[in-house]
Amino acid sequence: MNAEAQITATQAxxxxxxxxxxxxxxxxxxxxxxxxxxxPGVIDARxxxxxxRVAVSHGVEVQIPxxxxxxxxxxxxxxxxxxxxxxxxxxxxxALLRAMAVAGFAAMNIMLLSVSVWSGATGVIRDMFxxxxxxxxxxxxxxxxxxxxRSAWSVVRHGRTNMDVPITIGVVLVxxxxxxxxxxxxxxxxxxxxxxxxxxxxTGRWLDSVMRDRARDGVTAxxxxxxxxxLVVKPDGQTEWVGARDLAPGMRMLVAAxxxxxxxxxxxxxxxxxxxxxxxxxxxPETVLPGSVVHAGTLNxxxxxxxxxxAAGADTAIADIARIMEEAAQTRSHYVRIADRAARYYAPxxxxxxxxxxxxxxxxxxxWHQALMISAAVLIITCPCALGxxxxxxxxxxxxxxxxxGILVKDGSALERLAEADHVLLDKTGTLTLGRPExxxxxxxxxxxxxxxxxxxxxSRHPLSQALRRSLExxxxxxxxxxxxxxxxxxxxxxxxxxxxxxxxxxxxTDAVTLASRLRIGNEPAIDIHxxxxxxxxxxxxxxxxxxxxxxxxxxxxxxxxxxxxxASELGIGxxxxxxxxxxLDAITQFSxxxxxxxxxxxxxxxxxxxxxxxxxxxxxxASDAGQNAADAVWMGDGLMPVAIAIRAAxxxxxxxxxxxxxxxxxxxxxxxxxxxxxxTPLIAALAxxxxxxxxxxxxxRLRSAAR
Amino acid sequence: MNVVLLLIPIAxxxxxxxxxxxxxxxxxxxxEDLDGAAMRILExxxx
Numbered sequence: 001m002n003a004e005a006q007i008t009a010t011q012a013x014x015x016x017x018x019x020x021x022x023x024x025x026x027x028x029x030x031x032x033x034x035x036x037x038x039x040p041g042v043i044d045a046r047x048x049x050x051x052x053r054v055a056v057s058h059g060v061e062v063q064i065p066x067x068x069x070x071x072x073x074x075x076x077x078x079x080x081x082x083x084x085x086x087x088x089x090x091x092x093x094x095a096l097l098r099a100m101a102v103a104g105f106a107a108m109n110i111m112l113l114s115v116s117v118w119s120g121a122t123g124v125i126r127d128m129f130x131x132x133x134x135x136x137x138x139x140x141x142x143x144x145x146x147x148x149x150r151s152a153w154s155v156v157r158h159g160r161t162n163m164d165v166p167i168t169i170g171v172v173l174v175x176x177x178x179x180x181x182x183x184x185x186x187x188x189x190x191x192x193x194x195x196x197x198x199x200x201x202x203t204g205r206w207l208d209s210v211m212r213d214r215a216r217d218g219v220t221a222x223x224x225x226x227x228x229x230x231l232v233v234k235p236d237g238q239t240e241w242v243g244a245r246d247l248a249p250g251m252r253m254l255v256a257a258x259x260x261x262x263x264x265x266x267x268x269x270x271x272x273x274x275x276x277x278x279x280x281x282x283x284x285p286e287t288v289l290p291g292s293v294v295h296a297g298t299l300n301x302x303x304x305x306x307x308x309x310x311a312a313g314a315d316t317a318i319a320d321i322a323r324i325m326e327e328a329a330q331t332r333s334h335y336v337r338i339a340d341r342a343a344r345y346y347a348p349x350x351x352x353x354x355x356x357x358x359x360x361x362x363x364x365x366x367x368w369h370q371a372l373m374i375s376a377a378v379l380i381i382t383c384p385c386a387l388g389x390x391x392x393x394x395x396x397x398x399x400x401x402x403x404x405x406g407i408l409v410k411d412g413s414a415l416e417r418l419a420e421a422d423h424v425l426l427d428k429t430g431t432l433t434l435g436r437p438e439x440x441x442x443x444x445x446x447x448x449x450x451x452x453x454x455x456x457x458x459x460s461r462h463p464l465s466q467a468l469r470r471s472l473e474x475x476x477x478x479x480x481x482x483x484x485x486x487x488x489x490x491x492x493x494x495x496x497x498x499x500x501x502x503x504x505x506x507x508x509x510t511d512a513v514t515l516a517s518r519l520r521i522g523n524e525p526a527i528d529i530h531x532x533x534x535x536x537x538x539x540x541x542x543x544x545x546x547x548x549x550x551x552x553x554x555x556x557x558x559x560x561x562x563x564x565x566x567x568a569s570e571l572g573i574g575x576x577x578x579x580x581x582x583x584x585l586d587a588i589t590q591f592s593x594x595x596x597x598x599x600x601x602x603x604x605x606x607x608x609x610x611x612x613x614x615x616x617x618x619x620x621x622x623a624s625d626a627g628q629n630a631a632d633a634v635w636m637g638d639g640l641m642p643v644a645i646a647i648r649a650a651x652x653x654x655x656x657x658x659x660x661x662x663x664x665x666x667x668x669x670x671x672x673x674x675x676x677x678x679x680x681t682p683l684i685a686a687l688a689x690x691x692x693x694x695x696x697x698x699x700x701x702r703l704r705s706a707a708r
Numbered sequence: 709m710n711v712v713l714l715l716i717p718i719a720x721x722x723x724x725x726x727x728x729x730x731x732x733x734x735x736x737x738x739x740e741d742l743d744g745a746a747m748r749i750l751e752x753x754x755x
Binding site: 025026029030047048049050051094097098101102105108109112113125132136 | 731
């Protein structure tokens with residue numbers, strides 16, 4: 001915001017937002033802001049710690065990769081955020097907060113005046129206080145009530161009803177009657193009730209909206225963004241950064257090792273290996289040569305290549321999967337939230353009750369004025385104040401608790417659906433397993449061999465080398481002094497150590513199922529290191545915990561049958577292998593047709609349609625963008641246990657929501673007869689309303705430790 | 709009676725001032741980064 005004020009006409013300014021998920025401390029803020037401001041061309045950098053983002057305003061000549069590398073030099077991994085997705089995403093929450101602040105202010109002031117009336121003000125003073133209340137209340141109702149009026153109108157127009165209809169009728173009727181009372185100098189005005197009702201209900205709405213924003217921020221911070229652009233070689237030999245949207249067939253992209261492709265294409269120059277795990281679930285990198293076809297979203301592992309774009313944007317293979325996903329997600333939008341399901345019964349009941357109160361009192365000979373007052377009191381009393389708070393209050397407490405446990409639930413409806421799941425389907429690569437190879441027999445090496453291996457492995461970005469480096473680093477191995485290091489894509493790393501040739505490369509003669517690397521030192525016998533895509537920690541315990549919760553688990557994987565069978569037998573669960581994204585989707589549709597509520601847990605792009613189609617879905621933070629976007633919840637860390645924890649917390653939340661409903665209904669059972677009997681004064685209405693709301697919120701707070 | 713006529717507008721004005729201050733804070737982005745604000749207080753070299 002401040003940056004905009006500084007903009008002068010002298011220079012073209014661009015704004016870039018980057019997601020920096022790894023900032024965790026106060027020092028990081030200073031480090032990032034100072035560090036970025038020192039980059040030539042950068043005018044201002046402002047960190048938003050809550051959403052783990054940094055907004056940079058810079059001259060147009062500064063290219064985005066420069067900002068990313070500057071941040072990497074400062075020690076932070078960063079990803080540019082696509083601008084289209086971040087424009088004012090918190091606007092809804094802010095509007096609700098404004099309405100809530102106005103309603104809160106009005107409620108307090110009217111209450112102050114009402115207390116004087118209740119303590120015995122009469123005559124002129126009472127009339128004057130009523131007039132003051134009316135002056136505050138009427139504009140407030142018009143302003144703060146808009147979210148309810150709008151929603152009520154949109155459903156009534158289609159001949160349906162929801163919770164907002166009785167709210168709207170109640171508030172409008174009560175305000176109108178109170179105004180009439182005020183004008184005619186009557187004894188009771190319910191302005192405080194009407195405004196307080198709006199205040200409580202807006203609190204519920206706002207909590208619900210904040211919950212969604214927070215989870216969305218968390219997920220955007222995690223997104224690893226399939227390259228939002230590429231370095232393009234122009235005909236004159238110069239290079240320029242082009243955003244993914246502006247890439248067109250025929251352009252030549254320079255793809256460095258470790259970068260994701262932004263478009264489909266043909267390799268023109270260079271040999272490298274590509275990690276396709278995002279597309280297929282296959283963990284072995286594939287070697288590419290000039291002429292190979294490569295797809296957007298895949299990761300270039302070992303060496304820079306030049307790729308001629310054949311399809312970009314909506315024409316890529318990724319976009320096809322995205323389309324299937326969109327169709328699959330349609331089925332889920334039919335889900336009706338629990339509050340709305342309750343409203344289906346509650347709203348007509350409230351309307352009937354108020355109407356019969358009016359008719360009843362008319363028949364018994366009361367004047368229309370008294371009958372209207374009584375039916376207004378019934379509406380105010382029955383208005384789902386506690387009901388409106390019951391669901392969001394419980395859900396936001398549970399979501400906060402889950403968030404502290406490293407599980408981001410995207411919205412309240414996800415939590416409700418999670419509690420209903422009765423079957424779990426899990427992907428294998430990257431979901432049940434870590435999705436990265438771990439060396440198994442590294443222990444048989446001696447110290448010298450380990451340090452040579454460390455020296456070789458740390459200079460390559462190949463996933464196997466990275467895995468070796470991680471394991472050796474964890475053991476505290478120091479790299480040996482090697483020279484003349486060369487990396488040959490598809491073959492391995494070669495260097496000189498102590499005058500002897502050392503190498504770390506492919507082990508050709510092992511069978512295709514196991515991954516292996518071969519270490520050679522001089523003329524010593526070669527050593528094969530085998531790799532294994534290890535199961536996530538606690539995988540077996542999680543399956544057991546899920547079974548205890550009554551959820552049967554099964555694997556649906558795109559990987560080879562042999563690899564899947566191994567995992568399935570280790571965990572003792574059923575499995576289907578070799579499935580395409582469409583097959584996975586069909587498997588889920590089949591379960592749904594049988595009336596099962598499927599929880600889909602998956603990570604890859606190939607799981608995307610299944611994640612979107614499942615009754616509810618979860619993805620690990622290591623998942624692809626598409627996976628995280630499609631999933632209802634994303635969990636962090638290596639363990640699998642969060643799946644079971646989330647289900648347990650979701651069920652606890654549902655329990656509390658139901659308790660809250662019972663509390664709210666119990667309160668109505670006591671208060672409604674009073675209202676029907678015409679015994680509810682504004683004072684009783686105010687007490688009953690705030691009392692029930694406080695009880696409901698208090699009950700929801702018990703969920704604070706739901707995710708333990 | 710006269711006191712009341714004076715005090716009520718004063719009470720309302722004070723309340724309105726509070727509301728206006730809150731709305732201003734909301735609009736000027738004071739609530740955008742609550743965790744960050746708590747952290748920034750620990751920065752040393754800002755004058």
